[in-house]
Structure formats: structure tokens, C-alpha cells
Amino acid sequence: MRVIICGAGQVGYGIAERLATEGNDVSVIDTSATLIHRIRDTLDVRGFVGHGSHPDVLAAAAADQADMIIAVTLFDEVNMTACQVAHSLFDVPTKIARIRSQSYLAAHYSNLFSRDHLPIDVIISPEREVGDVVLRRIASPGATDIVQFAEGNVTMMAIECREDCPVINTPLSQLTELFPDLSATVVGVWRNDRLFVPHSADQLLAGDLVYVISHRRQVKRTLSLFGHDETEASRIIIAGGGNIGLYVASQLEERGARTKVKIIEASHARAVEVADKLRRTVVLNGSALDQQVLIEADIEDSDLVVSLTNDDQVNILSSVMAKRLGSKSTLALINDPVYHGFTATLGIDAQLNPRAVTVSRILQHVRRGRIRQVHSVQKGSAEVIEAEALETSPLVGKPLRELDLPDDIRIGAVFRNNLVIKPDGETTIKAKDRVIIFAVSSAVRQVEQMFRVSLEFF
Known part of the structure; x- marks a missing residue:
């Protein structure tokens, strides 16, 4: 191309x-x-x-x-x-x-x-794309990444396995036996700086970052199964009243959430402008690096601090200060990839990379075949792809156990007639099904070929 x-x-x-x-x-x-x-x-x-x-x-x-x-x-x-x-x-x-x-x-x-x-x-619109990611993170605490597919009916989550995670050291096949009605599939694991698609005999270890595809109604149950029972934040402080901060606050207001939101904005003129556009959000004029301003915002009682200024260093330092002053959790917007590797060591709970969000959005239009949505993970190490199956697709008409799928591909869900199907060996994909696939980067081309309109590949 x-x-x-x-x-x-x-x-x-x-x-x-x-x-x-x-x-x-x-x-x-x-x-x-x-x-x-x-x-x-x-x-x-x-x-x-x-x-x-x-x-x-x-x-x-x-x-x-x-x-x-x-x-x-x-x-x-x-x-x-x-x-x-x-x-x-x-x-x-x-x-x-x-x-x-x-x-x-x-x-x-x-x-x-x-x-x-x-x-x-x-x-x-980078601001709206990033703002939507922030809102999904707020709605699903415990997930370090969360994306919706198939008109919001299917959810992909990245979940950290901590030492107290109930399902570590258990073969994945046993999880299916223990929870047969759980519509969730483990499709990828990030371990020791390497991403791989696990097999049924593999076990999850403490420290793993696990990628799970589930029905939207099973998100909270899945997070709980992995030891994440965090409650949704009800007291949120947003550092930065720019387009993203304003969008997040306005969406929380529109959704009628009972969340109490405060915005800290350094520019007086912008703070006045933001305050005029919001109804229930408290806007404070000051620096998010000023300890007195943070205390005035009741930082010690906050459930979440989201740092969304246009300065990476301010976002990092304000997140660190927020944790030191008593905030339960922090989420920082970080553009420069140089900073991505050490935020966890500073005590920052989660980070957001705007560039990765935008690249993922563009990839779905670059991918060939009937690709409806793409989400890139771990700096392009893998992609979660939603594609529509055609009559000509080699996936159609045979049980999955009879298909010779590459090891680096895992089908996480099938969406058919407004129903989410958890795939197993007996599942047969039909034409017009939406298939949500986790694919390591080296296998993305093969996924594209499976969903090409042309017959030339088959």
C-alpha cells in the first residue's frame, strides 16, 4: 500500500x-x-x-x-x-x-x-479518542487497558495478575471447567517483556499482564475472578482543563454519574472558560504541582487523580505527589515513550499513550479485508482485530478444531445476530459473523488474508 x-x-x-x-x-x-x-x-x-x-x-x-x-x-x-x-x-x-x-x-x-x-x-479527534479511553478506565477500575468491539457487546481487557490473584498457577483449561458459564477467553499474556498466545495447558503467573476478551456483561465478574474488586471512583480530580479534561468532565456530567469531579487548571482564563461550560464540576485555578492547591482539592479523600495536561513531566510529577498526599489511584497521560518504562516504579498506577490510541484508530483503515476495528497493544507487539467473515473466508463452515490456525492467533469471541458466542473447538463460524481475534504482530497479515474479499489467497 x-x-x-x-x-x-x-x-x-x-x-x-x-x-x-x-x-x-x-x-x-x-x-x-x-x-x-x-x-x-x-x-x-x-x-x-x-x-x-x-x-x-x-x-x-x-x-x-x-x-x-x-x-x-x-x-x-x-x-x-x-x-x-x-x-x-x-x-x-x-x-x-x-x-x-x-x-x-x-x-x-x-x-x-x-x-x-x-x-x-x-x-x-485525539482528544475525544483519549477522553473515551479515560472514561472506560474510570468505569472499569482494575483493567489497565479496556476496549469495546461489536457495538460495545464485546470487551477486551488487560488485567494485571498480582500475588493474590486467585487464578494464578492454574492451567487455563481448568478455568473453563471451573467457570463454564463465564463468557471470557484469555487470548494473550505479556510476561518478561514478551507477548505470547497461551495454550490450554499454560498457567498464569504473578506479574503477568493478561489480555481477556469477554461479553460486556461479564467484565466485572472477570475482573473479580482475577482478584480485582476495586470500586468505581466517586471522587475524581482532573489535572488539566484542556480539551481532554473538559471532555471527560462533561461526559461524566451528561451520564448523570454521581461522581464528584474537580478540575485543576493553571491558566486563569481557561479555568473561567471551563467553569462556564460545566454545571457540577468544581474548577480550581492553580498548578497541579502546587501542594497547597492539591490539598485545597481534597486530594487525601480522592479515589482517582487523572493527569491530563499537555506536559508529560507535570503529569508524572503531579501523579507522584497525588499518591504521596493520599489519593487512592492515579492515571497519567504520557506522550513521550521515553517515560513509559518507569512510571510503575514511581507509584503511578496507570498511564495512557495518546499516540498509541491514534495509531490504533488509523490501523483499522489501513488493514485490508473486512476489518471493522483494530486495537494495538504493547507498542505494536499484537493487535486485537474485529473482522467480518465472508463466504470466501477459510474460517467459514468448519468447526474451529478442524481449522489449521497459526499458534500466534486466538479467536476471543464471535458476534452473531446480537449474540456473543464464546468460541470452543466445536464452534463453526458463519458468513457475516463478526470475529474478534487476538493476533501477534507477525500473524496480522494472515488475519487480513482470512477476511479478504478476493479469492486470490485461497
Whole structure:
């Protein structure tokens, strides 16, 4: 696939890195010569210095031969114009744009991005994507990662196995025997910096991070089975009143949650603006690194502190201070991958990587075949993929035990006629079924081929 990426920042670099690793033909455009030189030196991609919305620059990047353009510069208007130019002059089939301003995303302006106006096929709003992840984490304490598939009927969770986890040192096959009515399947394990798909005879160990796919109604029971009975936070402090912090607080208000939310915002003007937009949320003007401000926010009584400023160091330090001052749990937004490895040693309970969230969102449109949703885990070590089975798929018509599936693939759930089916050896996949699969990165291409429309692979 030939892909043009406009923007060589953290998100653009992450997308280019992923697509280039998979053998795609990638070109990156950015106005910064420094960023282009870095991406040329470290990745197998072509780099062009210039504006991604300028026709001559797109022409130099061979836009007339591109299958997709992904515009993720820092400026919404540049991203929108790049997609328009790619459509009007070069007839690029798929156009993806990152739009950050919430004004463009208002529901009553949705027609703006139609084919007759601004022909953008996929709009990505990092603030909303990240905000939704935060809200899912709040709703399911105990899961370090949680994503929904099949219109919210199927849930994938990452669960840490602690020393007191009731199911460690037990073969997975016995879990099925002990809990036959539990609609949950262990599909992956992260252990000693390695991700693998477990077999029925494998046991879980303390320290493992386990990936489980379950029916949405079995989420709390599954977390409890793994020793996580944490209650949902009712007193939340949000550090940072930017777009993400405002979105999370407003969603909590709209959902009628009885959660008491307080926002700490350093800018006085922004604090006033946020306070005007919220009804029940208390907004404090001050620094999240000011111990007196944290005490004023009743930090010692808080169940959760979510640090969502645009400064990684502030998010890390405010989370550390919050724990020291008595907060039960912390969640920090961290952009720079340099910091990802040591947050746990500082006592930060969970972290969120916006780049990974955006890359996952884009991957579902890059994947070939009837792929409906993709979620990348452990920096691309594996993907959870939701795909629609076609008549031509080799998965259709035979019991799973008769299929020669690769060891690095595990089917976690089948969604059929609004029913979630926990797969076993006797399960037979039918055409139009939604199949939720956990696949190690080396097996992703095989998953794509299983769901291709064309017969050429079979």
C-alpha cells in the first residue's frame, strides 16, 4: 500500500514507523527539515520538506499513485486542505484527517465532511479518542487497558495478575471447567517483556499482564475472578482543563454519574472558560504541582487523580505527589515513550499513550479485508482485530478444531445476530459473523488474508 503522511510529529512518526515495518510504501511530508531528516535516518520511508497541503509537494510525494493520505499535522486547516487537494487533484481513494478543534466536530456541522464539501473519509479527534479511553478506565477500575468491539457487546481487557490473584498457577483449561458459564477467553499474556498466545495447558503467573476478551456483561465478574474488586471512583480530580479534561468532565456530567469531579487548571482564563461550560464540576485555578492547591482539592479523600495536561513531566510529577498526599489511584497521560518504562516504579498506577490510541484508530483503515476495528497493544507487539467473515473466508463452515490456525492467533469471541458466542473447538463460524481475534504482530497479515474479499489467497 502506498501511503502519504502529512506531519512528522509524534503521531506521524508512530504511524510511519508502524506502516514501514509492515512493508508499506510510505512518504512523509513536514515543514520541519529537522523532523524529516530524523524520520529519513531512522525509518525506511521517503521524506519531503514542505506543506502537506501544497499541490507541488503532494505531487513530489507521488500522490497520484497513493492509496491513502493521513494528515496529522498540528493544524486542522492544513489537514483538511491536504485531504481536499489530494481528492481534487490526485484522486486519492482514502483520506484521513486529524481534527482537534471541537467546533468542527459539532453534530449539526457533520455534513461539512461529506464528499460534496470536504471529502474526508475518516475524522480522528485525539482528544475525544483519549477522553473515551479515560472514561472506560474510570468505569472499569482494575483493567489497565479496556476496549469495546461489536457495538460495545464485546470487551477486551488487560488485567494485571498480582500475588493474590486467585487464578494464578492454574492451567487455563481448568478455568473453563471451573467457570463454564463465564463468557471470557484469555487470548494473550505479556510476561518478561514478551507477548505470547497461551495454550490450554499454560498457567498464569504473578506479574503477568493478561489480555481477556469477554461479553460486556461479564467484565466485572472477570475482573473479580482475577482478584480485582476495586470500586468505581466517586471522587475524581482532573489535572488539566484542556480539551481532554473538559471532555471527560462533561461526559461524566451528561451520564448523570454521581461522581464528584474537580478540575485543576493553571491558566486563569481557561479555568473561567471551563467553569462556564460545566454545571457540577468544581474548577480550581492553580498548578497541579502546587501542594497547597492539591490539598485545597481534597486530594487525601480522592479515589482517582487523572493527569491530563499537555506536559508529560507535570503529569508524572503531579501523579507522584497525588499518591504521596493520599489519593487512592492515579492515571497519567504520557506522550513521550521515553517515560513509559518507569512510571510503575514511581507509584503511578496507570498511564495512557495518546499516540498509541491514534495509531490504533488509523490501523483499522489501513488493514485490508473486512476489518471493522483494530486495537494495538504493547507498542505494536499484537493487535486485537474485529473482522467480518465472508463466504470466501477459510474460517467459514468448519468447526474451529478442524481449522489449521497459526499458534500466534486466538479467536476471543464471535458476534452473531446480537449474540456473543464464546468460541470452543466445536464452534463453526458463519458468513457475516463478526470475529474478534487476538493476533501477534507477525500473524496480522494472515488475519487480513482470512477476511479478504478476493479469492486470490485461497
